[in-house]
Amino acid sequence: MSQATIIILDVGRIVALADEKDEKSFFESAKECAARILERKILSQGKNLVGIILLGSKVTKNNMASQFDGAFRHIEVLSELQTPNWKMIRNLPDKPSNGKGDWFEALLVAADYYKNCVSGVKLASKQIILMTNFKKRPSGAPDSVDEVLNGFKEEGYEVNVIGPDIYSKELENKATDLIKEFVEATNGATATVENIMKYDLLFHRKKVTNAIPWNIDLSIGPNIKIPVSSYSRIKDDPAVKSWQKAVKDPITTTSSTSEAVVKTKEYINQESGTKVEAEDKVQGLQYGQKIIPFSETDKKTMQYQPGEKCLSVYGFTSADNIKWQNLNGDGLNYVFGRKGDKRAQKAVRCLVECLHELNLVGIVRKVHFNNTNPKMFALMPVIDTNNFVCLSLIGICYKEDIKQMSFPATNLKKHKCTQEQVDAFKELINAMDLTKAYDDTFDDTEAFPIAECVSPSVQYVLDCIAFRAMNPDKPLPKPREEILTLFKVPPLLEANAKKPLEKLKSLFTLTKVEVKKRKNKNAPLDIDQFKIPVGDLQSDNPNIPNMPKIQLPTKDDVTEIKTISTVNPIEDFKALQSRNKPLSELATEMIKAIESLIHNNIDGNYSKAIDAMKHLRSEFVKTDPTDYNDWVKKLKVELVDSDKTEVVDLLTEKQVSYILKHENSLSTYEDEHSHEESQMYENDTIPNSTELTISTDVQNMFDD
Known part of the structure; x- marks a missing residue:
């Protein structure tokens, strides 16, 4: 009606x-x-x-x-x-x-x-x-x-x-x-x-519908079956359950629900290119390079069959074992004795009172329809002040859905609060009491009452639907003030919380923790944005982009040097050496700075890197030169691979290459090219020999 x-x-x-x-x-x-x-x-x-x-x-x-x-x-x-x-x-x-x-x-x-x-x-x-x-x-x-x-x-x-x-x-x-x-x-x-x-009319309201019961027998063991009816108390429904599709005519700009876009699906045999009817196709699973047929019959035989619909009690456990973290948010159902069955109603009432007195909760298995996925629920007693007695049914998460999280202990001495700090928090809690959010000028002093507060997202979706229906060509509006009010603190609570908050700020000294952002070392550098004439750099031109600011160290900052930088690597090396830092650590930092100066060079001037290598070479001449020679050998290979052969020639020209045996008896290098010739011979003979076995047509294909 x-x-x-x-x-x-x-x-x-x-x-x-x-x-x-x-x-x-x-x-x-x-x-x-x-x-x-x-x-x-x-x-x-x-x-x-x-x-x-x-x-x-x-x-x-x-x-x-x-x-x-x-x-x-x-x-x-x-x-x-x-x-x-x-x-x-x-x-x-x-x-x-x-x-x-x-x-x-x-x-x-x-x-x-x-x-x-x-x-x-x-x-x-x-x-x-x-x-x-x-x-x-x-x-x-x-x-x-x-x-x-x-x-x-x-x-x-x-x-x-x-x-x-x-x-x-x-x-x-x-x-x-x-x-x-x-x-x-x-x-x-x-x-x-x-x-x-x-x-x-401030907010949209949901359509009032009569609750539809789910009738089932609550089974406890093999002999006890209680006829019950389950009603949905809380259910997470969307703002609009079903959308009606319509096709818009681009000429008349009118939409029609009787017309639709026709979609066809065809199956083509890749080997023959012919069309295959849908009833002739067979589903399969790919295993490596083979396709194994897997029909619907095979799928049904392997599928788990939960059986007929049921609500069976697996057992009872202490209510303390059911934590709120283990419950899912799929909804809440209330279970009553079947309507018109007084014996079932008395049995449910007796079960509720027993669970309440013994502080127990039932664990039940629920299959809503035949051959649907089974779910586990907690069956808990509900006793209202108005003699309202029933059972509540709420879902329990499986083990795979629960994530174990470990937190540090808080009962340590350094985390212990004084009584004054505890009292300050109590004052803030009392000041932010939502049941006393408004004064006597309002009918109800409670803010955001349970079961009366509307969903802001649902209200905004419905507002957008109404706006689009009346204004099809305009952009959607922002949420109205009434919806935004649901996110705001009531003014009276905000005023009452000022003094407790100020007191808390004075009792707790907070230090700001700066989280360092991870830098992407492989980020590309756009050189073109820094190509600015020198005259413009010296002027106050507002069109010049913000250049990166580099703070150069001064003479007074030498004592604060902790590592070798690419700005003044030789001075940093000497400063750290004067503090008796071992050469092995200094060499590692110096090599890192030299490689950065070479690989990240953008102007083709390698004088700073060459000077740093000369200084490092002179230090290794006094000691064992093995580490230095091994590094130079590795560096030359990297430079050749990165097409920087001019730097390899520059190292030989500036005499910063290998430390030879006549300079230090511990060196294994007789002259500059003794090891390189053998290495080059080894690398050159392999490609030449393999190239003879490859035809000219194949080589031309790769060249193309």
Whole structure:
């Protein structure tokens, strides 16, 4: 059965004038409220039927006007009673008219429409929402008002009023007295436009549906089976469960749900290139270079079969063993005894009381449908203060889903807090109490109450859907202020927490920990951005990009040198050598600096690297030259591989190559080329010999 609502919207010139307090007229506020009501009913996707009647319209279009000449004028049935859609919001008038209508006659038109114009539909409720400012009295209220009220009662009409406060003393007149009788006689309600937009229509609401039970027998052992019904208490549903696909015509820019893009899927034999029918194909698994057929029959035989649907108790454990970290967030179900089965209800109540007294929790296996994946749940007792007794069913994570995390011990002496610090934290907790977030001017002092706070993400998604429906070509808006308020701390709590926070800051001295970012050593260097004329570098040209700043060490910083840098490697070497640092460590740092100067050179000037090598060579001449010669040999191979043969020639020219035997008797090098010739001979003979076995056609292919 559907719920029907007829909205009577006043669009006459009486509601066109703006109030003194705010700039909006009653027509603008009422139209916005009516659009929001339609928007909520559309997005809730409930069984709602809505009709719209315009009061004070230029056009007279209603069934009563055709029966009574000269009466029921300027009342237009804009939209028939139908499922609400976005077109109804677009059809609302943009501007008020100059007509004047009678709201009492509009109520009679709405009642007549329910009685004579609606057929073939069973209505659970018949609601009439009147939206006017009551500045115009009814032109001819009949003497038989009691007869009209009795008719409204008999037909089950409910009259609600959205407008000014009809119970205020400022609006006491015949019009408000008459509408009060309709509201009270039909058990209706009244509210101002501001209040209903601020509270009732502030957020979208979910469609109210009756809970569907999952009927199953709760099995405990081989002999005990209790007929129970499981209801979903908490379920993580998306904002929109199902989307209806539509194809947009690029020419007419209209969307159609009856048309769709046709997709075809064909199977082609790669060997023959012929088409294969879907029923002739056989699935397979690739194992190395072979494809092994794997049919659906094989898949079913290997698949685990959980069996028929069930809710079986595996055993009971202490409630202390069930930690909140081991529970998943797939939802919460409540389990009751089967409806109408008193023995089952008594058995469930007895089980709940036993689990509660013994501090136990049941571990159950659940298969929702036949041959679906089984899941493990914790069966816990629930006893409410209002004698509400049932079992709660919440999922338990498997071992593979739990991640073990180790944390350092906090019960150490250095982490121990003083009593003053503990008291300061207690003061902050009391100041941030959400149950006392508002003062006496609010009806409820609690902020973000449980089961009443809406989801900001769901509200924003629904807002975007409504905005896109009304504005198909505009970009989506940012979240409105009401949604952003859900992320903010209430002002009273923020004010109360200032002093406790300042006290905590004074009791705890915090040091900022700077996390060093890892540098990418292989990041490419764009040289072109640094090619700037020298004259521009000396001027204050604002177009020059920010050059990297390098702080050169001064003479006073020598004592602070800890390693050999590429700026002054020789001076750093001498400074560290004066502190009795061993040559083995100095050589490692010096070699690292020299290789950096050679490999990262961008101007072709290797004088600094050559000078550093000369100094290092002179030090190794005094000791064992083996490490130096091995490094030079390795360096020359790297330079040849990186196409820097000019540096190899430069090392020989500047006499910074191998330490020869006549310089130090421990050296194994007689002359400069003794080892290189043998090495070159060994490397050259291998490619020449292999090239003879490769044909000319193959060589030309690789050249291409």
